Amino acid sequence: MAAELHKTYPPYKAKAREEYMNPKQLAHFKQMLEAMKRDLSQDIDRTVHTMQDEATIFADPNDRASQESDMSLELRNRDRERKLIKKIDETIARIDAEDYGYCDSCGVEIGLKRLEARPTATLCIDCKTLDELREKQVAK
Numbered sequence: 432m433a434a435e436l437h438k439t440y441p442p443y444k445a446k447a448r449e450e451y452m453n454p455k456q457l458a459h460f461k462q463m464l465e466a467m468k469r470d471l472s473q474d475i476d477r478t479v480h481t482m483q484d485e486a487t488i489f490a491d492p493n494d495r496a497s498q499e500s501d502m503s504l505e506l507r508n509r510d511r512e513r514k515l516i517k518k519i520d521e522t523i524a525r526i527d528a529e530d531y532g533y534c535d536s537c538g539v540e541i542g543l544k545r546l547e548a549r550p551t552a553t554l555c556i557d558c559k560t561l562d563e564l565r566e567k568q569v570a571k
Contacts, residue, residue: 452532
C-alpha cells in the first residue's frame, strides 16, 4: 500500500532549515491520508459488491467450505482496513488540530521519513521500540 501511495504522492522533500510540520507538510500528509482512506473505502465497497455477486450455493461441500474460507479471509482483511480508516480519521483530526507529527509519549518529532512510511504513527521510533519490547516481555 505504501509503495502504491508513493506513486500518487511522492515523499515530501523538506528544504534546508524548513520548519517541522509547517502548513505545506501538514497539507501533504493530509492529502496522503485522504487518498489512503479513499482507496480503502473503494476496496471495501468493491468487496461487498463482489461478495453479493458471488454468493453462490455450491452443492459440493468442499467448494462451499472453500468459498466460506475465502469470504472469511476477505472479511478479516476488510475489518483490518476498517480499523485503519478509523485511525486515519483520528490522524486527520490531529492534523487539523496541528498536533500531528509529535510523539504521544515523549513529545519529540516523529520525523518526516517515519511519517512517510507510516502516516498514522503516533510514537517516535525510540518509544515504539520500547513499546514493542514491553509487549514481548509481557507476552512471555
